[in-house]
Amino acid sequence: MPDEKSTTEQEVRCTRRETFVKLGLGTLGVAGAGAAVFGYEFLSPNVLYEPSPITNAGKPDRYPQGSVTADPKTGIYVVHGPEGFYALSAVCTHLGCLTSWLPEQNQIACPCHGSKFNAEGVKIEGPAPRPLAWLRVWISDEGDLMVDRSTTVPARQFLRT
Amino acid sequence: MSEPKKFEAGLDSDSRKSPVRVAFVTRRTSPHVKAQDDALVMTWPETLFRAAVAIEVLGIALVLLALLWDAPLEELADPMQTPNPAKAPWYFLGLQELLHYFPPVIAGVLIPTMVIVALIVIPYFNINVEAEGVWMRAKQRRLRIVGIVVGVLAALFVVFEVWAILIPTLAVAGFMFLAAASSADSPDRFRRWLVAKPLSFWIMSWFLIQASVLTIIGTFFRGAGWAWVWPWRA
């Protein structure tokens, strides 16, 4: 009989302990999930002091017909093609290196991994997975050519003046 | 009249009730003590003095290096001008060379993850622990598997035109097949050595050779626009 009693007591104690273990682990789980959410929120900056994505590229007549102009300050190409104006992002779609325009070869080349593009951003060779991004272009009220680096548009969308 | 037994034999998984230890002798191993040279020395001073000497020698070498060669420092970072060529630290140049051949998901994510996972699981595979020559058993079947794997990899590298990986892969595979064609009591020492090599040896050596080749190419053979250059002509 005493054996039986101690077993029951033990069972009761274990059950109670297990309850507390579960309670404790559950609380820790909730705390961990909360910490993960707040940690994520904390690590994501809410205000970024990055330069404005909208660039004033000046009067359209600055760019003669058939020219490709690299703007080294903002990392864009302003192109005045036969069908109108367009702007390309100079950031290589492979790994974000800044490409450069080689007028003698009529090509845009990336220095990091050797991707090459034509003046419309279409890949000629190299590891880049996509063509260069076409950026939104419009004429402001003052008649200036504006480029928005944060907005891409479908390729071959020209701005005629 | 015999006394009642005070014990009984049996198996139990509750270690608090039956604190019995069982030694499992796995397949093709024996419980004899393998180590023969059991001579012991005192950690202090024998080991610690040797370690101190090694550390000092390395320290002196690095101090001399630091006195003779300056660390590189280029001009101020300019987000609007990429230097040509833009190179990562040397230990990532193998990876950068891979990025030249394959899309970023494969070269930058898939391959490094696979390498790390492969490194971690090495000691958890019995085939690696037993370290038996790869051709010792099931030779025909293994030849077929290795042949298919090498063939598929080679075809893949030809499609992507990655000669820098294709050539070392074929070289390692060549030595593997040479090992398959050799016997364990060949008169040639090199062949006997090859025969005894387990599968993990071949994979690790392939990785070592491949990583070295790609790192050397990325460091010395790549110039402006990541085009191939000969370092002695630069």
Add this chain to the structure above:
Amino acid sequence: MAKMLDTYVNDLRESRLWRSVFRSGTGATNLHRALAVQQNIFLHLFSVKMRRAALNFSVTWYLGTLSLATFLILVATGIPLMLYYHPSVPQAYADMKDLQFVVSAGVFLRNLHRWSAHAMVLLVFAHMFKVFYRGAYRPPREFNWVIGVVLLIITLFLSYTGYLLPWDQLAYWAITVGSNIMSAVPALGKKIRFLMLGGNTVNANALLRFYVLHCVILPLAAILFIGIHFWRIRKDGGLYTGEAKSHE
């Protein structure tokens, strides 16, 4: 003269103060030698005795010891460098120029830190291959091999985060390319990159985050795992000395 110095050293080592620090005493018996290891918080990671065979140069090439040595040099040179370095743009680059041309011995400390970092990466890789080719990764040492892989990754991250700190062209573009690899991770890549850099481009936030990782988080992680690594060498039966000769 030398004899007198010996007497002084001996007197010092027998003094009450010294004996309160090093309890093992100055005797030359194996008991004293054993106590010297066992009673020291750092040395007690080692066992008191080791197999003679493990000390042969060919067994380890001392690559693990040398990896630790480079880590110690990097801590010893990195902390003084922190005293002259502000992790902000463009002050960081100006501080590098100061270290190079203005601070006494600044260029030496920076050189030593840089070359030791390269040496550490090289030695850790060499250590890994040496352990592999000797078969020292096999049970019961399999978990220590995994700890070793973790230490290899920490080493690479330490070196990579340190690479950005000079804020020169080399640093900037190496980190730009490296962080763009991360954005190739399916689905989560862009988010991971944003959290790591604290922005969409490598900028002042990224510099500060890499600085904290490089100087606080990763070194602490490295020290923790080095401690476990050393502890496990002892617990897993000491340095691997190979199979018995009689077996062959």
